[in-house]
Amino acid sequence: MSTKKRPGGHPARAGEAQDARAARQAKAAALREREKARERSRRVLLITVAVVVVLAIVATVVVLVQRQREDTARTAAASTAGPAAPNAVAADGGIKLPGTPAAGAPTVDIWLDYQCPVCKRFEDFGGQAYVDLAAQGKAEVVVHTLTFLDENLGTAPSSQLAAEGAAAADAQGKFVQYTQTLYANQPAEGEGYTADSLQALAEQVDGLDVAAWRKALDDHVYAAYVERVQAQMEPKGVQGTPTVRVTSPSGTVTEVPAAQLLTASAPQDLAAAVQKATGA
Numbered sequence: 470m471s472t473k474k475r476p477g478g479h480p481a482r483a484g485e486a487q488d489a490r491a492a493r494q495a496k497a498a499a500l501r502e503r504e505k506a507r508e509r510s511r512r513v514l515l516i517t518v519a520v521v522v523v524l525a526i527v528a529t530v531v532v533l534v535q536r537q538r539e540d541t542a543r544t545a546a547a548s549t550a551g552p553a554a555p556n557a558v559a560a561d562g563g564i565k566l567p568g569t570p571a572a573g574a575p576t577v578d579i580w581l582d583y584q585c586p587v588c589k590r591f592e593d594f595g596g597q598a599y600v601d602l603a604a605q606g607k608a609e610v611v612v613h614t615l616t617f618l619d620e621n622l623g624t625a626p627s628s629q630l631a632a633e634g635a636a637a638a639d640a641q642g643k644f645v646q647y648t649q650t651l652y653a654n655q656p657a658e659g660e661g662y663t664a665d666s667l668q669a670l671a672e673q674v675d676g677l678d679v680a681a682w683r684k685a686l687d688d689h690v691y692a693a694y695v696e697r698v699q700a701q702m703e704p705k706g707v708q709g710t711p712t713v714r715v716t717s718p719s720g721t722v723t724e725v726p727a728a729q730l731l732t733a734s735a736p737q738d739l740a741a742a743v744q745k746a747t748g749a
Contacts, residue, residue: 551693554636556644561697563613564639568603573718573748576609577602577739580702580712583631583651584618584661587731591711592652595735599713600645608715608743612648615710616699619661627661629695634667636691637682638674646674715742717749 556565563578570576577599581588603610614632619625631651638647650670656662664686671679685691713725723746729738 553694554639556639558611561701563611564644566603566610569606570609571606574608575746576716578611578714580613580615580707580710582615582618582628582710584628585710586658588711589652589655591730595739598736598739613698615702622659624661631662632695633691634686637685641677643674643677650674715746717746719749
């Protein structure tokens, strides 16, 4: 009697083969899942980087826009917070003295504070000299009225009021006469000026409409202008008063030594500095 083998081979081997296939399929599935996971991670990373870049760009744009708005606001404030003195060379600049500069004439910038006793000494020796330099066309003379001594001396708003009064006097073409009168009658250090004491001095300025001048002072018409001039002290590198700088037509700046401003030779020293810078 013959025996025939059943199809399919040994049952144990068939089971092993099936298990191997299942293991391979599971391994392949796991590899596919890991690859999918890596791909998801790459996509998330790329999206994250893109978002960070976009946010950085947006932040930069916001900062630039904000800065532009602040700059615009500052410019607008400088021009609208209050008028400059009529003869100011800029919204935050000093007051140009009367005179038409000749060709090649340099610019003389003078920084002073009406409470400064050293400025008074300079005015006593050289005040008329720089006025004459402007009037004769030998230089463009620009006077910057500072107020920092209000804080240093604890006399606020003494210098502020004096400088506002100077701008109001300039509105009537009397800046030089007002300045000379204040220095000729400068109060003792630490006493300062008041609106009434300034009016008493303004009444000594020939041709000044004191009523109009006092109204401008009481209304603080030029308060913002005076503050803008003071704000330029540090950017301009002015360390104190008096400071006198001569700028040639080519832009070379020379500061006149303080020692030359406080002696009887101040007019000659100023004239020499101007002559040296003329046409240079």
